[in-house]
Amino acid sequence: xxxxxxxxxxxxxxxxxxxxxxxxxxxxxxxxxxxxxxxxxxxxxxxxxxxxxxxxxxxxxxxxxxxxxxxxxxxxxxxxxxxxxxxxxxxxxxxxxxxxxxxxxxxxxxxxxxxxxxxxxxxxxxxxxxxxxxxxxxxxxxxxxxxxxxxxxxxxxxxxxxxxxxxxxxxxxxxxxxxxxxxxxxxxxxxxxxxxxxxxxxxxxxxxxxxxxxxxxxxxxxxxxxxxxxxxxxxxxxxxxxxxxxxxxxxxxxxxxxxxxxxxxxxxxxxxxxxxxxxxxxxxxxxxxxxxxxxxxxxxxxxxxxxxxxxxxxxxxxxxxxxxxxxxxxxxxxxxxxxxxxxxxxxxxxxxx
Amino acid sequence: xxxxxxxxxxxxxxxxxxxxxxxxxxxxxxxxxxxxxxxxxxxxxxxxxxxxxxxxxxxxxxxxxxxxxxxxxxxxxxxxxxxxxxxxxxxxxxxxxxxxxxxxxxxxxxxxxxxxxxxxxxxxxxxxxxxxxxxxxxxxxxxxxxxxxxxxxxxxxxxxxxxxxxxxxxxxxxxxxxxxxxxxxxxxxxxxxxxxxxxxxxxxxxxxxxxxxxxxxxxxxxxxxxxxxxxxxxxxxxxxxxxxxxxxxxxxxxxxxxxxxxxxxxxxxxxxxxxxxxxxxxxxxxxxxxxxxxxxxxxxxxxxxxxxxxxxxxxxxxxxxxxxxxxxxxxxxxxxxxxxxxxxxxxxxxxxx
DNA sequence: CTGAAAGCGCTTACAG
DNA sequence: CTGAAAGCGCTTACAG
Numbered sequence: 025x026x027x028x029x030x031x032x033x034x035x036x037x038x039x040x041x042x043x044x045x046x047x048x049x050x051x052x053x054x055x056x057x058x059x060x061x062x063x064x065x066x067x068x069x070x071x072x073x074x075x076x077x078x079x080x081x082x083x084x085x086x087x088x089x090x091x092x093x094x095x096x097x098x099x100x101x102x103x104x105x106x107x108x109x110x111x112x113x114x115x116x117x118x119x120x121x122x123x124x125x126x127x128x129x130x131x132x133x134x135x136x137x138x139x140x141x142x143x144x145x146x147x148x149x150x151x152x153x154x155x156x157x158x159x160x161x162x163x164x165x166x167x168x169x170x171x172x173x174x175x176x177x178x179x180x181x182x183x184x185x186x187x188x189x190x191x192x193x194x195x196x197x198x199x200x201x202x203x204x205x206x207x208x209x210x211x212x213x214x215x216x217x218x219x220x221x222x223x224x225x226x227x228x229x230x231x232x233x234x235x236x237x238x239x240x241x242x243x244x245x246x247x248x249x250x251x252x253x254x255x256x257x258x259x260x261x262x263x264x265x266x267x268x269x270x271x272x273x274x275x276x277x278x279x280x281x282x283x284x285x286x287x288x289x290x291x292x293x294x295x296x297x298x299x300x301x302x303x304x305x306x307x308x309x310x311x312x313x314x315x316x317x318x319x320x321x322x323x324x325x326x327x328x329x330x331x332x333x334x335x336x337x338x339x340x341x342x343x344x345x346x347x348x349x350x351x352x353x354x355x356x357x358x359x360x361x362x363x364x365x366x367x368x369x370x371x372x373x374x375x376x377x
Numbered sequence: 378x379x380x381x382x383x384x385x386x387x388x389x390x391x392x393x394x395x396x397x398x399x400x401x402x403x404x405x406x407x408x409x410x411x412x413x414x415x416x417x418x419x420x421x422x423x424x425x426x427x428x429x430x431x432x433x434x435x436x437x438x439x440x441x442x443x444x445x446x447x448x449x450x451x452x453x454x455x456x457x458x459x460x461x462x463x464x465x466x467x468x469x470x471x472x473x474x475x476x477x478x479x480x481x482x483x484x485x486x487x488x489x490x491x492x493x494x495x496x497x498x499x500x501x502x503x504x505x506x507x508x509x510x511x512x513x514x515x516x517x518x519x520x521x522x523x524x525x526x527x528x529x530x531x532x533x534x535x536x537x538x539x540x541x542x543x544x545x546x547x548x549x550x551x552x553x554x555x556x557x558x559x560x561x562x563x564x565x566x567x568x569x570x571x572x573x574x575x576x577x578x579x580x581x582x583x584x585x586x587x588x589x590x591x592x593x594x595x596x597x598x599x600x601x602x603x604x605x606x607x608x609x610x611x612x613x614x615x616x617x618x619x620x621x622x623x624x625x626x627x628x629x630x631x632x633x634x635x636x637x638x639x640x641x642x643x644x645x646x647x648x649x650x651x652x653x654x655x656x657x658x659x660x661x662x663x664x665x666x667x668x669x670x671x672x673x674x675x676x677x678x679x680x681x682x683x684x685x686x687x688x689x690x691x692x693x694x695x696x697x698x699x700x701x702x703x704x705x706x707x708x709x710x711x712x713x714x715x716x717x718x719x720x721x722x723x724x725x726x727x728x729x730x
Numbered sequence: 731c732t733g734a735a736a737g738c739g740c741t742t743a744c745a746g
Numbered sequence: 747c748t749g750a751a752a753g754c755g756c757t758t759a760c761a762g
Contacts, residue, residue, distance in 0.1 A: 045517075047739060058749045063741060078747060095515040099455040100739035103754045108452065119477040128472055128498060140516060142493060145481060162448040163493060164398075268680035297680060304682040327621035327650060329657040329682060400755060411733045416757060431731060453755035456738045734761085745749085 046092045055084055062089075066096075102164065111350065112160030113143040114153065115171040115194075120266065121322050122292070122339055123171055126193055129343020130169055137351050139166075146172050148232070153179055161186060167350045173197045174234045189353040193346035195236045196361065201353065203345035203362045205337035207237055210366035211244025214289045214317050214335055217368055219252055221375075223287035223315060227260040229274045229299060231291045238266075241291040241319060241335075260285060264295055271298025279306050287315035287374070293322045293334055300330060300373070315374040321367075331371035338364045399445045408437055415442075419449075455517065464703065465513030466496040467506065468524040468547075473619065474675050475645070475692055476524055479546055482696020483522055490704050492519075499525050501585070506532055514539060520703045526550045527587045542706040546699035548589045549714065554706065556698035556715045558690035560590055563719035564597025567642045567670050567688055570721055572605055574728075576640035576668060580613040582627045582652060584644045591619075594644040594672060594688075613638060617648055624651025632659050640668035640727070646675045646687055653683060653726070668727040674720075684724035691717045 048066075052059040061077055065085045068076040076082065088094075102108045111134055115123040127143055134141045142163060146152040153172060160168055168190040173180065177197045183190060192202035218226055228245060231238025246256045259281065264274035271290050275298060278285070284306070290296035296318030300310050310316045310330045318325060321336035345362055352359045401419075405412040414430055418438045421429040429435065441447075455461045464487055468476040480496055487494050495516060499505040506525060513521055521543040526533065530550045536543060545555035571579055581598060584591025599609045612634065617627035624643050631638070632655060643649035649671030653663050663669045663683045671678060674689035698715055705712045 045514075048741095049739075059739090060741075060750075061748055063739095064748090067741080075747080081747080097456070097739050098516055099452040099461065100754090101741080102452040103450070103456055103738090103756085104740045104742085106754075117481075118471060119474050119481055121472050121474060121477075124472040124474075124477050128470075131497065140495060143496065144484065161398075163451055268677050272680050294677070297677065297682075300682045301680050301684075310682075324621050324647070324650065324677075327625050327654050329650075329653045329663075331654075401757095402755075412755090413734075413757075414732055416755095417732090420757080428731080434731080450755050453738090454757080456740085456754090457756045457758085459738075732762090736758090736760105738756090740754090742752090744751090746747105 045097070046094045047097070048094075051085065051088055051092070051094060055081075055088060057081060057085070061085075066094075108164045108166055109139050110163060110165045111139050111141045111347070112157075112163070112165040112168040113141050113171065114146050114156055114160070114168065115143060116148045116266075117145050118143060121294075121324075122266075122320055123194065125339040126171055126343040126346075129340040129345075130193070130347045131343075132340075133344040133347035137347070139347075139351075141169075148172055148234075150174070150179065154182075157183060157186075161188060167191075167354050169193055169346050169350060171195070173200075173202075173236070175236050175239060176234065189350060191346050191350045191353060191359075193342050196240075197236065201349055201359045201361050203342050203349055203364065204236070205342065205366050206363040207240035207337075207366070208244035208247075209363075210319060210335040210337065211241040211246075211289075211291075212248040213366060213368045214241075214319070215245045215248035215252075217317065217333070217370065217374065218287045218289070218315060219249070221287070221315060223285075224254055225260075225285045226256060226287045226289065227278055227285040228256065228262070229264045229271055229278075229288060229290035229292075229295050230261050231264055231266055231295070233263055235266075238291050241289075245289055264290075266292045267294045268298040268301070271295025272302045273298070275299040275302035276305075279303075284308060284314055287317070289317050291319050293318040293320045293325050293332060296332055296334070296373075297324070297328070300328070300332075311373045311376045315376075317374055321369050325369070326371065328373075330373050333371045333374040334369050336367045336369050338366075398450070399447045400450070401447075404438065404441055404445070404447060408434075408441060410434060410438070414438075419447075461517045461519055462492050463516060463518045464492050464494045464700070465510075465516070465518040465521040466494050466524065467499050467509055467513075467521065468496060469501045469619075470498050471496060474647075474677075475619075475673055475690075476547065478692040479524055479696040479699075482693040482698075483546070483700045484696075485693075486697040486700035490700070492700075492704075501525055501587075503527070503532065507535075510536060510539075514541060520544075520707050522546055522699050522703060524548070526553075526555075526589070528589050528592060529587065542703060544699050544703045544706060544712075546695050549593075550589065554702055554712045554714050556695050556702055556717065557589070558695065558719050559716040560593035560690075560719070561597035561600075562716075563672060563688040563690065564594040564599075564642075564644075565601040566719060566721045567594075567672070568598045568601035568605075570670065570686070570723065570727065571640045571642070571668060572602070574640070574668060576638075577607055578613075578638045579607075579609060579640045579642065580631055580638040581609065581615070582617045582624055582631075582641060582643035582645075582648050583614050584617055584619055584648070586616055588619075591644050594642075598642055617643075619645045620647045621651040621654070624648030625655045626651070628652040628655035629658075632656075637661060637667055640670070642670050644672050646671040646673045646678050646685060649685055649687070649726075650677070650681070653681070653685075664726045664729045668729075670727055674722050678722070679724065681726075683726050686724045686727040687722050689720045689722050691719075 318334040671687040
């Protein structure tokens with residue numbers, strides 16, 4: 025640790041510190057005990073260290089390990105135990121705040137369980153979903169979290185054959201364990217809010233047709249309107265990408281095809297921002313001329329020039345919950361899918377100024 | 378691979394497939410060659426396979442490896458070679474689109490080099506920067522990319538002592554290799570744009586005082602104004618967080634302390650969105666009453682109700698460039714810091730309707 | 731052209 | 747209470 029002031033030595037020492045972190049064997053040799061004893065002591069739970077070694081030995085080992093900053097080599101451990109303590113996470117795009125936030129929840133919970141995560145983008149491209157999954161398997165992950173599932177579960181059936189436990193977050197697929205927002209309920213909440221405000225001519229910017237999020241939010245919304253005796257016609261329901269550009273494009277299309285609806289439900293806050301832009305281009309004031317409601321309550325929603333009414337979804341908790349479910353699965357415990365409750369957050373974009 | 382329709386067998390097979398991916402030894406035994414021969418063949422570059430084994434043997438080995446889907450166990454490889462092919466990435470927050478995009482660039486380039494990445498948030502908390510770095514070292518990463526550097530390089534000096542190569546992206550620190558946007562130039566471009574539009578009373582939402590991004594963007598801006606003979610007074614330069622809430626808060630403060638400036642430069646698009654909100658609350662129209670210019674050209678900027686003038690920074694390329702620099706460093710090659718050029722993107726928020 | 735050995739750093743029954 | 751051995755799956759000189 026001390027620096028010797030002879031240039032030749034210094035380089036050697038730095039090199040040594042760099043190349044060789046302290047190993048179990050180094051500890052064992054310094055203490056004149058067997059490497060297996062050190063291993064046992066360092067792994068025993070506090071209450072069963074008695075059986076690992078004598079109290080004195082335990083103390084000596086732990087102190088030296090502390091002093092030298094011993095960190096087990098995870099590759100050696102993984103090789104030996106056949107557990108990598110690694111979890112793979114697949115998302116459409118990490119630069120989508122929704123997925124980034126979910127991932128933060130996943131990684132946070134993973135750290136609490138002593139697990140590390142690998143994330144990767146699949147861009148919702150099936151070929152990438154497959155190749156990135158294989159890459160994760162190549163890395164010997166102990167489990168996978170999919171945030172990019174297609175509602176058609178063919179791919180997941182293939183993954184099942186690989187024997188690696190996995191869970192879904194963000195988007196659900198029937199027959200597979202998942203932690204998602206109760207998106208049908210979310211859609212219903214949006215509908216109820218607009219119904220209360222008296223909107224009968226409404227449109228939906230519905231998201232991607234392969235994602236349960238878009239499907240369920242749209243379905244819950246339309247069903248609630250149907251209950252109220254109002255049919256949302258199919259030309260008022262437009263597919264879209266889950267971003268501002270997609271929301272703007274879909275809204276443009278909507279506004280081009282006839283008189284504007286009195287309210288628009290965009291199944292994603294970013295799409296909703298695109299909707300706000302398109303409305304403005306057409307000289308319509310969001311919240312006064314046309315009500316707009318988004319989904320997720322991203323941090324931006326409250327700060328927009330026209331604060332956005334939205335359905336809050338528990339993004340972070342979805343990530344945490346998904347990882348927790350995966351851990352249970354990895355332990356061989358039975359698991360159940362969870363639907364987390366959404367919440368309406370009313371702001372100016374529907375209530376007006 | 379085939380499914381036997383006897384329930385007992387099925388479970389066994391799935392279990393087998395799950396627990397034991399194919400190993401070098403399995404290949405060797407099936408082919409009646411030594412495991413070292415298989416290893417040599419599978420590692421040789423196409424042109425030197427002649428020296429690894431006979432043409433016939435090479436062919437047999439490669440075919441079987443393909444057929445069985447052999448994937449080397451990375452933990453065994455890492456243990457043996459003392460290279461993990463792992464890179465650690467530290468960012469303030471992955472749910473900040475700027476950092477997520479930079480990370481996407483890093484991971485993309487990493488994959489091309491056969492490297493995998495671990496990302497983690499530090500929330501700009503020094504204690505976390507340290508603990509997360511230690512966690513990365515524990516994972517035996519071959520290198521680290523810091524996207525969260527403080528301009529004060531004390532922490533990085535400590536990291537240098539660890540002997541692990543690292544590079545900086547996003548934020549630079551004198552004396553350490555980095556790939557960043559030329560933020561001083563970016564600030565200057567913002568100033569020139571506003572000067573051309575005739576703005577003499579301007580304010581800056583300046584970001585965090587410990588980040589080179591905020592410092593350089595602000596510095597370049599103020600210097601350019603000084604060149605034009607205009608002093609930007611210090612009460613017109615406000616610290617802020619790099620998000621919408623921070624931008625709104627700082628702008629509120631600005632608008633409270635007296636008559637509004639005729640233009641505001643926010644050193645981050647999200648902060649700029651907060652600025653737009655605050656202006657609207659005060660009955661001021663962005664682009665007409667007060668010009669607003671942001672930084673980064675995030676995908677949202679163009680889609681906002683008032684499209685945002687901004688300085689485009691090459692976020693993705695910064696990530697790619699940073700990883701490339703790290704690879705050079707890991708090879709022991711000399712490296713040089715790079716400044717990537719920013720670009721002005723003029724939109725309605727400064728030009729008006 | 732190919733085999734055999736050693737060893738990376740760890741864990742885990744098994745002895746004693 | 748502690749030691750010794752075996753082995754996880756790979757790579758790398760070294761022989762022959």
